[in-house]
Amino acid sequence: VSDLERPGSTPRTRIRRLPHHAVVDSDALRDILDRGLVAHVGFVGEDGAPYVIPVAYARAGNRMLFHGSTASRTFRALGAGTPACATVTIIEGIVLARSAFESSMNYGSVMVLGRCEVVEGEAKLAALERISEHVAPGRWAELRPPKPQELKATRVLALPLDECSVKVNLDGPDDPPDDLDQPVWAGTVPLRRSWGRPLAAPDLRFDLPPPTYIAGWRADRV
């Protein structure tokens, strides 16, 4: 996949702490964004305070796409171009070092800074399909098309991946030499994900099995 250009680094996304965890790697950025289900989107409210909201998203090329209600104050503010920060984090496991101080988590995290633009017209429908396919791959093709009033009630936003940082820590414990004789086990406990058995809606009218495409969903979504 070559649809993601090298993400931009600027002084405000340069990672100051633990710079060895900084990654200038489109593959890592793409992997994290393609596995996450929600981004935590921050913006500054009218009262000057920060707000952080979980929002479904998809990555499409060099942009993140979001959808929400046109009645949502958050989506109105974001659609008006207020500065935004969208962060997606995947916890991969717990790192048990020989000290509490060195103990940590394995994780990957992407932080994107910028301003959203409203997506309209044909691009809006394509964006909704992209978000649907990100969350539930295979579903879109078997659903009826969105109705005009549904499209009208939905706002779609795009946030360019121009200014972002990627942090990845998958190294396990990194104890200083004088802790290596501590008489405790050290290592990593991985956090796994999997899809459970699909549960039919109580009001399902047809004797249909769950869609077969669910079996193809990657298990490492979060």
Add this chain to the structure above:
Amino acid sequence: VSDLERPGSTPRTRIRRLPHHAVVDSDALRDILDRGLVAHVGFVGEDGAPYVIPVAYARAGNRMLFHGSTASRTFRALGAGTPACATVTIIEGIVLARSAFESSMNYGSVMVLGRCEVVEGEAKLAALERISEHVAPGRWAELRPPKPQELKATRVLALPLDECSVKVNLDGPDDPPDDLDQPVWAGTVPLRRSWGRPLAAPDLRFDLPPPTYIAGWRADRV
């Protein structure tokens, strides 16, 4: 557990959209905060833009506790009392409705607004134990105590749960009547978590098995 008082609701945490998803329920708040591993913490930077950072935390009674480096700009700003928003979200599954418009996710999310206070002295050590036990229950007791220079390099912050909102959606599809004859399966695909097999650090010096307390960790952490 009766250590959590009823969380406060204020005009700015009142849920305006989809108010039927709002929960004024300390049990739901406690469950979400006790299962999460990181909070996404938002604050307004010196440039006036929002930043959202994943931070390990624990709940202790009516507060969230965070720890980070004293050298971290984020922790300096938060410790100085800049307004903060800490959000913890747990995705429980994908909701496949009969239309893309009604499709969604099952989830629980807690948003806490307020200002952090720096935790010092004996309370600081207790807070570090609490965070360690939140992330890796059972670990603290077998580790050496933190060294003075480790305590000095660590900042501990507390955010009161005075002003927060809880949103929970576990209902599955809720299609309008005229969609119920759509010839598609509808229901929920649960997202499960589990702990993988512990991986020993390559520099482990003793022939120790992984700690037995790992087997007691609840599997629904995220």
